Amino acid sequence: MSAETYHSRVVSFASYIPEQFVPLGDYAGIGDLPGKLDLHRLTGLDGHRKSKPEEGSLELAVKAAEKCLERANINAQQIDLVVNCAMGKIAGNLEMHLSPSLATLVARRLGIENATCFDMSNACSGMLTSIMLADTMIKSGEIEYALIVSGENVTSLIDEAKSNNLWLRSQAIASLTVGDGSAAYLIGRSDKPNQIAFSEPFTLAQYTNLCIGEAAKKRAGPSMRTKASQLQQGVLDNLGVFLGRSMKHMGLDWEKIEHTYSHPTSPKSMRKGGRVAEAALGQMKNFHNESHDIGNTGSTSHCMLMEKSIQSGDLKSGETTLLISFGSGLAMLAMHITMPEGIEEWS
Template structure:
């Protein structure tokens, strides 16, 4: 399959960019309300007979209790991220918001002013350039790609990428319409709410930081997952051809992952932690089995799974999981971590970085 990767940019005249970007701190904000899968399925209008927990491995997810919004979750995550960083809010030269949902009050999508501006003002980042990026569930990794390239080229020293997803309303709406396991709204019942933020900065001399990033779009799959405003319900509805989407991902991800690893002369065995997009436990396990068969190896420590506790938190999923691993002490300085995005489009993204001592030490087990 011919593919084109959009890789991290080089400097002038094709020379290597003068700097390396690194992850300095990661923050998250989780709603306090836990919604068990059994409770959610008990709320469906129709008797579906679906054992969603067995099907997906999701026991529960965090959901807004009514007062958390996309904006408040993003602000909470940004504040948590700053609290773990040596940076002050006024040091940030860019704040980029990457959420799918942009709810600041009720279920009306905020268009202007940008969410990034509201987050920057709330945390005191008065000097930061602000803008929003939308790229479905690959949004935060796309924001990291953009900010990291600006750091590598020497345009800025540090910036924040943030997202807040109040996306569980899709599940509420789906519960009124799902009738059987073939329903195209069934994947909406896997969603959970969360905020996440990451600060990127220029790496000191000799620090590995972010080694590679890239994205590709397999556009022939673009209509496998579509969402639109609901006609008769608050918020939106999402329609997914889940089996077709999974088949496309299983066919394309191993090939593209191999291409990305080849670009930096590594194999999958050189990666200690792989954090995939958190769709379902079953999908992640099947995907890893295919990667193992296709690439001849797997991460030397673990593939990270958090979807069983938090659900699919859309654009925030990778950094909710990364924060979890750092706080639990499972990522050590020198470990290589791969983030693999899979988003509607079909968008496939990849980020490979080495965790340094400052990043690891700034995150304790405090949840």
């Protein structure tokens, strides 16, 4: 990377995991799906978390951001950049925020008055894409602190999918794997180098039409249509080379990385990806595949998994972590970070 004046680091991160757990059998039991499809056997999912009716994308993002700022112990006025990277920006009443950026509303709720605010759209890779941009701005000296947020209020996709005849609309079945949640990262200057590194960013646009999110037809809120097996194959066909190039680009030794988190489309697809990764580069130390009770939470997914790891005491200060991101498009991007100091005290 050129023109680096400063170093950067993840100062803190936080995720809000809604308390309400909805078991898979309540919305996608074997009798509900075409051909007695067993979604648990197919995906490894047990269910998802559902936000409260009053919690839209904005409220979810603010909850994570407040927790993140509390962990960092910094004043909101020190923040120079706020980026929102939620995919749908869906309110509790299923209205979708369009303009100006939802990041502006997040900043207003947090009392941030002088930050640049914008929204990023890069599907499930939006979070890492936003952090990459913020990281560059910090390293060039343009800004000191950046807050990256996302609130994914997406479980209305499940109701939309179920309103269709899934025999005829099988591309809606992937909508049954989503969950609600939110995430926030605070990125700031660092005295030490190499606290954050990124892979080369890739978009393999030949796969761009395999997952489409847009307004639902004849009902409020969004819909999603996914050619899931083709999209997964697109990832698997490129994954080994992507990881090999990423290790080289970031100057990392694969076997020394202490924790690895991949975008959890489903626990079973992560296992498949894990096998491809290990065949290409060797065994991973700690591959975190704990999305069985939260589902696919889009751009928030890595942070949701890391929050679970904090709660279970699996992550320690100074440990190295690789986040691997895939987003429809098809975007592929990885980020290597050092866990912030004091993480053991985060509640």
